Amino acid sequence: MSREFLPNAGPGTITCEPSARPDSIDAEAVVVFMAEGGVGMGSAAEVDAATGGLLGRLASAGELSGRRYECVPLLAAPGLRAGQLVVVGIGKREDVTAGVLYRAAATASRHLAARPRSRVAFLADGAWTTKQVEQAVAGAAVGMVGQDLYRAEPKRTRFGTTIWVSAPVEAVERGAVIADGVNLARRLVNMAPDDIYPQSFADECATIAGRTGLDIEIWDEDRLVRERCNAILAVGRGSSRPPRLVLLRYRGGGRAGQGRAAIDASPPLAFVGKGVTFDSGGLSLKPSEGMLTMKCDMSGAAAVLSAAATIASLKLPIDLVVGIGLVENMTGPAAYKLGDVITARNGTTIEVHNTDAEGRIVLADVLDVIRGEKPRRIVDLATLTGACVVALGQDVAGLFTNDQPCCDAVAAAAREVGEQVWQLPMYPDYDEQIKSEVADIKNVGDGRWGGAITAAKFLERFVGGTPWTHVDIAGPAFSEKSRPWTDGGATGSMVRPLVELARAGG
Numbered sequence: 001m002s003r004e005f006l007p008n009a010g011p012g013t014i015t016c017e018p019s020a021r022p023d024s025i026d027a028e029a030v031v032v033f034m035a036e037g038g039v040g041m042g043s044a045a046e047v048d049a050a051t052g053g054l055l056g057r058l059a060s061a062g063e064l065s066g067r068r069y070e071c072v073p074l075l076a077a078p079g080l081r082a083g084q085l086v087v088v089g090i091g092k093r094e095d096v097t098a099g100v101l102y103r104a105a106a107t108a109s110r111h112l113a114a115r116p117r118s119r120v121a122f123l124a125d126g127a128w129t130t131k132q133v134e135q136a137v138a139g140a141a142v143g144m145v146g147q148d149l150y151r152a153e154p155k156r157t158r159f160g161t162t163i164w165v166s167a168p169v170e171a172v173e174r175g176a177v178i179a180d181g182v183n184l185a186r187r188l189v190n191m192a193p194d195d196i197y198p199q200s201f202a203d204e205c206a207t208i209a210g211r212t213g214l215d216i217e218i219w220d221e222d223r224l225v226r227e228r229c230n231a232i233l234a235v236g237r238g239s240s241r242p243p244r245l246v247l248l249r250y251r252g253g254g255r256a257g258q259g260r261a262a263i264d265a266s267p268p269l270a271f272v273g274k275g276v277t278f279d280s281g282g283l284s285l286k287p288s289e290g291m292l293t294m295k296c297d298m299s300g301a302a303a304v305l306s307a308a309a310t311i312a313s314l315k316l317p318i319d320l321v322v323g324i325g326l327v328e329n330m331t332g333p334a335a336y337k338l339g340d341v342i343t344a345r346n347g348t349t350i351e352v353h354n355t356d357a358e359g360r361i362v363l364a365d366v367l368d369v370i371r372g373e374k375p376r377r378i379v380d381l382a383t384l385t386g387a388c389v390v391a392l393g394q395d396v397a398g399l400f401t402n403d404q405p406c407c408d409a410v411a412a413a414a415r416e417v418g419e420q421v422w423q424l425p426m427y428p429d430y431d432e433q434i435k436s437e438v439a440d441i442k443n444v445g446d447g448r449w450g451g452a453i454t455a456a457k458f459l460e461r462f463v464g465g466t467p468w469t470h471v472d473i474a475g476p477a478f479s480e481k482s483r484p485w486t487d488g489g490a491t492g493s494m495v496r497p498l499v500e501l502a503r504a505g506g
């Protein structure tokens with residue numbers, strides 16, 4: 001199962017064993033989840049019994065706390081066939097969520113994946129909900145993948161086979177598909193910018209669309225000219241690699257059978273992604289330190305593609321349209337300049353005050369194209385502003401909206417899977433800051449204050465009243481440091497929340 005749409009997936013089979021006693025499991029390593037406050041009940045208690053009370057003794061001795069993401073490998077535990085028992089902490093029993101289990105499973109998996117393993121077993125707990133099982137399965141499959149795409153000796157190796165014990169097979173299958181989505185987004189973002197540029201990203205979209213049954217349209221330069229996408233074209237002009245716009249469509253609305261005809265005819269949910277495959281800043285050139293990680297400036301595009309592929313693979317009963325704007329922001333001889341005035345596709349004129357505020361210019365046209373699809377709601381994802389990272393830190397995405405129910409739905413979906421988001425205000429006063437003397441608007445606010453919000457205010461000009469939520473993922477999309485549950489690099493942020501959002505009906 002799984003490995004349906006992720007290219008170069010390697011081994012990594014995920015299977016189920018409906019029930020097995022811990023002592024009889026045939027694997028190199030067995031992972032068990034333990035809450036704070038001792039062995040308790042469930043799978044940790046079963047392992048404790050099978051090992052003659054080992055976990056209880058270690059807990060009493062203070063060697064095992066069950067605190068969140070504590071990862072204790074025990075070699076040659078008595079009574080087990082497996083050579084290694086890994087005990088991973090999940091914190092207080094009453095606070096365990098799907099998001100905690102995702103991270104805990106990823107922590108154990110990341111630890112074990114430091115060397116090749118043929119078989120690793122994870123013990124689910126009978127008390128978990130199916131969503132908790134799904135997210136644990138997903139976490140385990142994400143944790144074993146690193147960012148070492150180009151290393152001769154990888155730091156992480158996928159397990160040959162992952163066995164989920166006492167877990168419902170459908171939940172395990174869904175978790176594996178969700179992991180494929182997260183890992184796809186991570187791979188695309190972790191790729192070198194000389195390998196992933198507008199055309200090669202569009203090619204990846206076509207491959208993924210072919211594997212998952214998404215409809216795809218790729219707009220080349222001629223089409224972008226015919227469609228008056230002057231904003232995308234302007235940003236792309238400084239690069240030898242021309243821009244692209246990708247549209248993906250998924251029609252699952254009729255799948256739920258009779259009685260859903262109304263949904264079939266209802267407007268689709270829309271996702272929009274910023275795909276600046278490399279951001280030098282353009283003529284407003286970034287300093288070297290700020291530029292190093294700018295391969296990650298297409299994380300929004302990677303997330304919406306990956307979420308769409310996951311939604312299609314899960315055959316969710318919803319209609320979805322996705323717009324992805326792909327450009328490389330460079331300094332070539334034709335590069336767009338400060339003081340240029342661009343007429344965006346919807347007719348709004350934009351005065352360019354900073355060529356490094358390019359993401360919003362690209363999104364201006366993509367949002368207008370998507371608005372033409374008459375969606376019910378638009379959710380856009382973009383690594384848009386450093387200001388959002390200043391405001392919220394590196395682990396929290398900013399939410400901005402013109403429609404509170406739309407924003408609440410995105411926030412609820414994120415909460416459901418343990419990703420952190422926080423809403424910022426959209427007071428009309430901020431609109432004053434993007435007014436231009438020579439054009440309708442300018443592409444930065446007055447000075448640096450409130451930069452994440454003025455960026456959102458800019459985007460709002462292009463959604464034409466459609467209920468819309470902008471998600472600024474400049475912080476969480478890319479992590480320079482490793483965490484217990486993930487290697488540094490791309491995180492796959494917001495893929496799981498978008499899938500949850502589609503699941504909740506959008």
Ligand SMILES: [Zn+2]
Nearest residue numbers: 279356357358
């Ligand atoms: Zn930029």
